[in-house]
Amino acid sequence: MANRSRGLSGYLFRRFLSTTGSTQPSLAFKIERTRSQNLPIYLDYKKGRTQCKTIVRKYKGDATVLASHIKHVVGTHHLIKMKASTLEVDGDHLDELKKYFEKLGF
Numbered sequence: 276m277a278n279r280s281r282g283l284s285g286y287l288f289r290r291f292l293s294t295t296g297s298t299q300p301s302l303a304f305k306i307e308r309t310r311s312q313n314l315p316i317y318l319d320y321k322k323g324r325t326q327c328k329t330i331v332r333k334y335k336g337d338a339t340v341l342a343s344h345i346k347h348v349v350g351t352h353h354l355i356k357m358k359a360s361t362l363e364v365d366g367d368h369l370d371e372l373k374k375y376f377e378k379l380g381f
Contacts, residue, residue: 302340302344302379303337303341304334304336304338304340304341305334305335305336306331306341306381307333308381309333314373314376314377314381315331315332316331316332316369316372316373317332317369318330318367318369327365327366327367328363328364328365328366329349329363329364329366329369330361330363330364331361331362331364331372332360332361334360334362341362344375345362345372348368348371348372349364349366349372353365353368
């Protein structure tokens with residue numbers, strides 16, 4: 276009954292959900308999980324473990340849109356470097372980014 280209130284029959288509603296991929300939002304990027312089903316977000320320490328960077332890997336799509344989502348989470352004052360197939364963010368933002376991308380459905 277709830278499907279009919281949206282103007283779609285049950286069959287068409289299920290077909291719509293299967294073609295739109297309701298588990299993931301329609302964004303300009305996609306983050307693939309690792310073989311162990313974890314999000315590919317890592318910490319990297321430099322200079323005697325005094326400088327920390329958060330690294331996002333295994334993404335496909337528009338890197339600038341992904342960078343804007345990351346800036347939304349960590350704040351605009353953090354530097355984000357776009358390198359070959361990775362994004363590096365200054366500071367330890369591992370937990371914040373994992374929670375945010377899991378909330379988005381990745």
